[in-house]
Amino acid sequence: MSIAVDHADRVAETTDSRGRLEVRGVSKTFTVNGAPIAALNDVSLTVAPGEFVALLGPSGCGKSTLLRLIAGLDRDYTGRIVQDGNAVTGTSLERGIVFQEPRLFPWATVRQNIALGLKNAPISEAGKREAVAAHIALVGLDGFAEAYPHQLSGGMAQRAAIARGLVNRPRLLLLDEPFGALDALTRARLQTELQRIWAHEKITMILVTHDVDEAVFLGDRVVVLAPRPGRISRIFDVAAARPRARSDDALIRLRNEVLRTLEHDGADDGKAGQSNRSGA
């Protein structure tokens, strides 16, 4: 536990306390064939500036829905979402997002796609060019600036999407299963890259995933969601030091514990899960 506290202190020191997110009592209902379906039920979560939170859960637990609400892409919900004291009422350049698919504009080169993120940024053209070039280098796409999306591999396209999400330096980056469609090797490489970028940029990140290893490897906290209705089942603190190694014993123990929680949630599907916290 003491390691966890130290880690939290370090996070507080190294960031300028921007990128704080509060989710208070958020519920969301979809209507399917005239019948209301509860996608999220009374979800509350506070994310500290510079923190990396992994939202983990089986499909249908509302984790992607929650991310879309935070992004401001869906405004039809009850409850409050507040970033740095401002209520989320729509999309904002303060919040970047990387989707599961790269969603690059197929008619634009990598450079032009990344520059899309700066279209409405209040900086000079020269500043924009510099920022784009810096982010191409950050995600390791040097030499591919003039390539079109159809010329990129899945992993490279997702790197470009990450650069586009980061280029206007949002305080909060939302990642919606960004590596879900990639092969295992590429996924592992990009997870390591993302850890490096997060440490380098010191911005708050919220990652939605259904991959337990990914959540444990990347997150400061792993928030496990349970389905029907989508709700927070349990929150795990991940105290392992960074940069992390996948073979770390503490990580593997935590991973097994998270897996047991997921299995347990699946077993008593429908009943409200216990909400408690556990250190690793």
Added chain:
Amino acid sequence: MASETTATSSAAIGLRRGLVLPLLLLVAWEAGSHSGLVNPQFLPPLEKVGQVAWQELANGELPYALAASLKRDLLGFALGAGFGTVVGLLLGLSRIADRIFTTWFNGLKQIALLAWIPLISLWFGFDEAAKVVFIALAAAIPVILNTVEGVRSTSTKLREVGEVFRFSPLQLVWSLYLPAATPSMLTGLHLGLIYAWLATIGAEYFMAAGPGIGGLIISGRERFEMALVMLGIVVVGLVGFVVDRSATWVEHRLVRWRTA
């Protein structure tokens, strides 16, 4: 054949195969015309058509007629394509315009093109202006339909990217809807070019006589010069072919991001 695997030789094979049918038809034409099975007055032999072509080229009649037709065609196309693009973008982008006009427009496009000629003649006379309006109408219809289709089929996933980056309505149109609709719009313009050329000949047939390939064919019929009629038809086909090929070439150039 197996050894010929390069792109050039397969293109050459394609060309050779493509030429088989037209060459056979020409041989049949020539044979039919000379054998006495067909009255040469109705089917003049090829050398007669060639001779008329040379004569019409030398006296400047053919270039003059072709230039008049092409000028009419391109002017009508430019007007129709411009109008069609604007209308198509409005219908595609504006929900209000869509609700007011789309049903109405879908009704209008059911009216056969040639059925417009009496109306256009009453409104614009029988002269050059009426012909150009008719050609413009022919070109506008596929341009409108394909522009609307292109804008509507823009991916909502990409639209969300624009929303995340706070695109203004103008930025959405310029950076998202227009490029996304470009392939479909080019298809519409391509069809518009073909329709415009068909309408050019139609207008020259059905409206007041004047310089043009259509006029040349009509005068051939009136003087019972079958070779001249044949020449006119061949030229119409050749122009259509060249227009279609050039449009395809330009399309490929402009949407190269699509090809893998």
